[in-house]
Amino acid sequence: MPRTTQPGSPPSLFPPLWPPRRVYVTLASLAAAIALVRAGWLEPVVGGIVDQAVRNIITLILAFSGLMSLLGWFLWQSGHSRRVKRMVAIGLLGAVALGCAALRIERVSGDLVPEFAWRWRPSRDRLLPQATPAPAAAAAGEPAAVPWVHDTPFADFPRFLGPGGDAGIDGFEMPSAPAEYVEVWRRPIGAGWSGFAVCGDHAVTLEQRGDEEVIACYSMKDGTPEWSVAVAGRHETVLGGVGPRSTPTIRDGVAYATGATGWLHAIDGATGKVLWRKNVVDDLGIDTAAHAAAVAWGRSGSPLVTADLVIVPGGGPLEPPATAPAVSLVAYDRVTGDRRWTAGTDQISYVTPELRTVAGREVVLAVNESRVAAYDPADGRELWGFDWPGHSNSDATCSQPHVLDGDRIFISKGYGVGAAVFERDPSAGDAVAFRKAWSQPGMLKTKFTNVVIHDGHAYGLSDGILECVRVADGVRRWKAGRYGQGQVLRVGDLLLVQAESGEVVFVDCTPEGHRVRGRLAALAGQTWNNPCVTREHLLVRNAEEAACYRFPAAARP
Numbered sequence: 001m002p003r004t005t006q007p008g009s010p011p012s013l014f015p016p017l018w019p020p021r022r023v024y025v026t027l028a029s030l031a032a033a034i035a036l037v038r039a040g041w042l043e044p045v046v047g048g049i050v051d052q053a054v055r056n057i058i059t060l061i062l063a064f065s066g067l068m069s070l071l072g073w074f075l076w077q078s079g080h081s082r083r084v085k086r087m088v089a090i091g092l093l094g095a096v097a098l099g100c101a102a103l104r105i106e107r108v109s110g111d112l113v114p115e116f117a118w119r120w121r122p123s124r125d126r127l128l129p130q131a132t133p134a135p136a137a138a139a140a141g142e143p144a145a146v147p148w149v150h151d152t153p154f155a156d157f158p159r160f161l162g163p164g165g166d167a168g169i170d171g172f173e174m175p176s177a178p179a180e181y182v183e184v185w186r187r188p189i190g191a192g193w194s195g196f197a198v199c200g201d202h203a204v205t206l207e208q209r210g211d212e213e214v215i216a217c218y219s220m221k222d223g224t225p226e227w228s229v230a231v232a233g234r235h236e237t238v239l240g241g242v243g244p245r246s247t248p249t250i251r252d253g254v255a256y257a258t259g260a261t262g263w264l265h266a267i268d269g270a271t272g273k274v275l276w277r278k279n280v281v282d283d284l285g286i287d288t289a290a291h292a293a294a295v296a297w298g299r300s301g302s303p304l305v306t307a308d309l310v311i312v313p314g315g316g317p318l319e320p321p322a323t324a325p326a327v328s329l330v331a332y333d334r335v336t337g338d339r340r341w342t343a344g345t346d347q348i349s350y351v352t353p354e355l356r357t358v359a360g361r362e363v364v365l366a367v368n369e370s371r372v373a374a375y376d377p378a379d380g381r382e383l384w385g386f387d388w389p390g391h392s393n394s395d396a397t398c399s400q401p402h403v404l405d406g407d408r409i410f411i412s413k414g415y416g417v418g419a420a421v422f423e424r425d426p427s428a429g430d431a432v433a434f435r436k437a438w439s440q441p442g443m444l445k446t447k448f449t450n451v452v453i454h455d456g457h458a459y460g461l462s463d464g465i466l467e468c469v470r471v472a473d474g475v476r477r478w479k480a481g482r483y484g485q486g487q488v489l490r491v492g493d494l495l496l497v498q499a500e501s502g503e504v505v506f507v508d509c510t511p512e513g514h515r516v517r518g519r520l521a522a523l524a525g526q527t528w529n530n531p532c533v534t535r536e537h538l539l540v541r542n543a544e545e546a547a548c549y550r551f552p553a554a555a556r557p
Contacts, residue, residue: 010375015079019377023073030066051414051445051463053112055450056099056268061204068295100417107241107526107543108235110447110464110485111213111502115526125191125207128367131228139492143196145270148253152552154535158197160247160302160352161491161530166402167452172553175490176506176517181538181549187224190214192243192260193300195530199250202269205546206257209236215248215265217272220537223548225554227272235260240297241543245350247530251305254334258312260298262286264353266310266337267393276337277431280312283339284327296393300350304364306377311364328368329375343380346371350398350448356403357402358430359424365409367397372422377407384432389417398448402458407554408437410458410471414447419458421471433490438474443467452490459495460488468511480514481507481524501542502527502542522547 033541035057075085089492106117117123132251154171161167175181180337190207197204201220206213212230219226238244238302248257254275255267267274280299281288294317301313308333316326328344345550346368353366363374368394373385374552388411388519390397395415402410404421409544412419418441422434444451444460451460457477459471467479494517495507508515520538538549 003070013247014505015077015401016418017079019070019073019078023069027066030069031064031279034062034080037062039392040545050110050196053110053415053430060326068317075168085371105238108239109526110528112239118123123191123242123376124188128188128190128208128209129137130214131190131207131209131212131230132376148202148250148269150198152535154252155198155200157532157539158250159197159305160195160249161400161450163532165352165354165400167400167450167488168454169498169533170492172496172535173482174496174506174553175551176494178518178520181520181551182369184221184537184548184550186413187218188544189447189541190216190243190544191241193241193245193528193543194243194421194541195247196532196541196546197248197250197255198532198534198537198539199253199269203548204250204255204269205250205541206244206246208247210234212245213259213261213263215255215267217255217269217334218546220539220548223546228266229267229272230257231277233259233261233263235298237297241528243543245298245300246352248300249305254311256303256305256442258299258301258303260300262299262315264303264310264312264332266334278332278337278339280330282332284314284342285296285322286327287317288321290317291315294347294367294393295350297396298347298348299495300352300398301348304353304355306355309340309377310334310379311353313351314342315348315365328373329366329380331380341380342375343375344368344382346373351397351400354400358409359401359407359431365401365403367399367401367411369397371413372401372409383445384434385424386434388413390415396448399446400450402451402453404453404471404517405442408452410446412446412451412460414445414463416441416445418442419444419446419451419469421474440469440476443469443476447485452488452495452509454490454509455511459490459509461486461497464500466495466507466514468514469536470511477511478509478513481505481516484497485528487528489533491533491553496531496538498522498527498529498531498540500527501525502540504538504540506533520549522549535537 069351103116105114190209192207193204213233214230215225244260264278304311312330314327314330324345324362326347327342328346331340356365372388374383407424409422420439421437423437425433425435445463451458464484466481468477486500487498489496495509497505504520504522506517522540532539535553
């Protein structure tokens with residue numbers, strides 16, 4: 001008997017083999033919603049809180065809803081035989097089970113796009129050889145190692161975001177033509193999102209090799225490993241990836257490094273000898289499991305090294321009978337490693353503490369989980385603070401603050417918060433207090449990157465798109481170029497945009513418009529690490545390889 005009916009005849013007793021109109025209408029509606037989400041038209045409607053990662057999640061939910069609608073109609077309302085329905089259901093369940101059994105998520109991009117790998121294939125960092133140990137002490141009569149002291153201008157990049165810790169370098173200009181960059185060396189490297197710190201001919205970074213967290217030193221001349229220090233420990237999450245996140249700090253020939261699990265090291269650069277080490281989590285009496293859940297993507301703050309202290313983020317929650325829920329900062333003696341003071345009770349974020357002059361006074365400026373605060377460098381006493389929203393296990397704060405003119409503070413982040421400038425409140429009298437001067441939730445949404453401040457303008461990757469905003473009033477000057485969740489560094493009047501793809505793009509640092517001067521295919525693959533620049537070298541790395549390029553630098557007039 002045919003399954004169709006003639007006009008005017010009674011309805012068929014057989015369910016249809018093809019979806020009815022209502023199913024097509026549902027699928028078309030979901031497809032239209034996906035198109036609106038992908039085009040970004042939803043963002044103005046909800047006040048600018050939708051970033052690319054959220055768009056991807058919404059797209060996945062809508063696509064899954066469409067697939068389930070079609071599958072539900074097929075299994076319960078279509079006219080196909082039970083045998084066909086059973087075969088389709090078993091086939092789909094088998095494919096899903098096989099995929100789960102054979103594949104794992106290797107990493108996730110900054111926009112939450114997963115990359116899959118076979119479950120039986122070890123991660124790349126587990127395939128690397130053991131790191132080079134520190135050399136043995138010199139025997140009697142042998143010449144001592146040459147101390148790490150370098151007095152050539154602009155030859156060093158001693159800390160996170162450069163000499164000033166503000167992602168800006170002045171004094172020389174870099175070329176923008178890729179042909180002027182000569183690859184000096186390239187080598188495999190352990191996992192992690194650490195950058196390089198450089199002193200003279202020595203480059204130090206952190207990496208993960210199997211179950212060991214490693215501080216490693218390489219020769220700038222040829223990439224040869226010089227020494228390494230390893231401790232047992234591994235940080236790994238699906239969204240955040242594998243390995244340490246912070247960048248070492250080098251001062252007076254000593255390399256200071258903080259790992260993702262809590263280890264803090266002071267290492268003699270010339271010999272690789274450990275001068276002292278602390279496990280900050282254990283030293284402060286922090287509940288390890290609860291801390292890992294609260295600071296979900298690993299401890300990322302680099303050490304702040306002053307004349308006599310090493311200051312790092314603390315953490316929490318503290319184990320009973322502690323009366324405070326957390327420690328914001330902890331300071332250790334540079335020479336002995338003894339704890340000197342602790343400061344604050346706010347949970348930490350992923351930001352590095354800075355020594356800055358604010359309101360005429362030198363302070364340790366820290367961005368905690370949901371608050372910006374200033375502390376006295378001498379004893380850790382809190383001087384002032386203001387709210388800055390965030391949670392270190394969800395809408396995390398990762399971007400460094402910038403002090404403007406001594407009495408204003410610029411800060412930015414992703415997750416719908418955007419950029420803001422806080423100014424000193426004159427109504428507070430002699431006390432130091434801050435009020436919001438302006439706030440733009442839709443601008444400079446720096447998810448886990450930082451901005452460059454230059455000539456009154458802020459430049460940064462706003463949800464992966466390069467954007468220029470005037471810091472005086474929060475007016476956008478331009479927004480263009482899709483680089484993913486990468487990093488930005490300024491050298492003179494040139495912006496180096498380290499794209500998430502590994503490419504380095506040279507862009508004019510000007511409010512007049514987005515002008516690309518050149519592109520260098522520096523690395524391949526996901527790159528969240530900050531680039532490092534000295535007067536002669538561009539040093540880049542990601543979770544798989546590192547590369548060093550030499551270029552001819554021109555002194556600025």
